Amino acid sequence: MSVLRTPGGLSLRFRPRALGVGAGAALLAAGFGLVALGSGDYPMGPADVLRTLIGGGTPAEQFIVHELRLPRLVTALLVGAALALAGTVFQSLVRNPLGSPDILGFTQGASTGALVVVVLGGSSLALAGAAVVGGLGTGLAIYALAWRRGVHGYRLILVGIGVAAILTGVNGYLLTRAPLMDAARAVLWLTGSLDGRGWANAGPLLAILVVLAPLVLVGCAPALRMMELGDDAASALGVPVRRLRLVLLAAAVLLVSFAAAAAGPVSFVALVAPHLAKRLTRAPGPNLVPSMTVGAALLVGADLLAQRAFAGHQLPVGVVTGVIGGGYLVWLLAVERRAGRL
């Protein structure tokens, strides 16, 4: 832990290692991004990509980078960061490493909203909007069901798992009701895909991140750190426990819903990024900023792999995050078991 102090009595505390992890992951994400911008049917070297980014290059290169590849990359970065931030908040609020939106049912709720639009027919904008509404509605329902003199960790997880199971059933039913062509499109959406994402997808997510990230990172992070000690201890330290939990749950549900609206319910990033960040920083406490950069790097890397792993055959990014995230989870459980912590 290092401290910066000014003569005026101001002081800032930070962990050099966490700072390093955050910067490292951000660099990695930038590197992946550079490769992603340069690869495709029209390959470009990193130098050409950089020149095009700052306004040079041929009109064709301009179009390919700015209109085709950059929106997809930005969407990937934002979705990764938003999911990681939401996952970190959920995991610390419920004090359980499995407390991620995929498991608590918020992701399934967003899917239900989107599938309703697929069945009834509607534009992709309507689909994104319905995903947000579905996620938020599920969040409200879970909160109401889990409420008993406040909402506590275990009850939230158990209610969330129940709601997730119900919604998975509903989603299956909706898929059988959808016209065949639409059902195929819906399955692709349900896997989580960045294919063909434009600025219209990235915009709303960027807006919500600009509002919520400072609220969570600056406004709530110190209190969230105290929440780790238990509700009683946090409350004794002057944390308004109930209000904080409500605000943070709302913020995390919004982030997940908007991320799902932009790219579909990309699995496992919200679960894995916080773990990875914690392991790398070796710091107790919610490692919010390192988690966000790790999440962004993870998703951009996964999307690159999804586009390039099989020549001429693109995968939806959700397939890759599922395989990587699931594998990491199994490995983690095995390691923890061997260390006797599970």
Next chain:
Amino acid sequence: MRPGDSRLGGTSLTLAYDQRTIAEDLTVAVPDKSFTVIIGPNACGKSTLLRALSRMLRPSAGAVLLDGRDIHDLPARKVARTLGLLPQSSIAPDGISVAELVARGRYPHQGLLRQWSREDERVVDESMAATGVDDLADRPVDELSGGQRQRVWIAMALAQQTPLLLLDEPTTYLDIAHQIEILDLCARLHEEQGRTLVAVLHDLNHAARYATHLIAMRDGRVVAAGEPASVVTADLVAEVFGLPCRVIDDPETGTPLVVPAARRRATTPA
């Protein structure tokens, strides 16, 4: 008791969880600079009272007053600078070191641009020294023994620098030597630092030995309050705990010592 004698107390409190009423019309006062101990049988409402006094449970009627004002009208952070609490169970985050955990006690004194002042550093060092955990500063809390860990949590509460400190069963789960160690520590904090301490204790003899003020509760009512020597009598123990006993002088301290009646009397009369 005159109101001027007490910074913390409750008047006509009704305490309830959901619809289950634990206590009705309960009035208590914590004398300033006292080491107040609340005793009573299981489920008599003593921990509930402590939760109400520490702002964690809102009374359904009546009010907890801190410095003459309803504690629920005061901002949480302001309360946390006046009144500290050692909860019955707290969670030490994975891998956190002793110094880092104790430092979290400074939270109510910190701000966005004042995250770690020299004052914070000094208070944390002092709190660790006062509880004898300064040698453990860099050790992970998960590796400590139960007694050491409890001292670390007390150090965290001390770092909060509150004139009032509430402790909810601080000796539970500790062996006898560590129980005495923690109680000696509390007595020292009370005497040397002039803090007002309020503790819920299970062991009547510990309470009688360490408290300067005792509150005996049963079924959500205060049965007796006052100095241990006047409160702890055979009649009161029979009334509060339903336990026949004799009360003798503690040979070490002269405070009351409760000796439960034997199931079968010894052949030589005492």
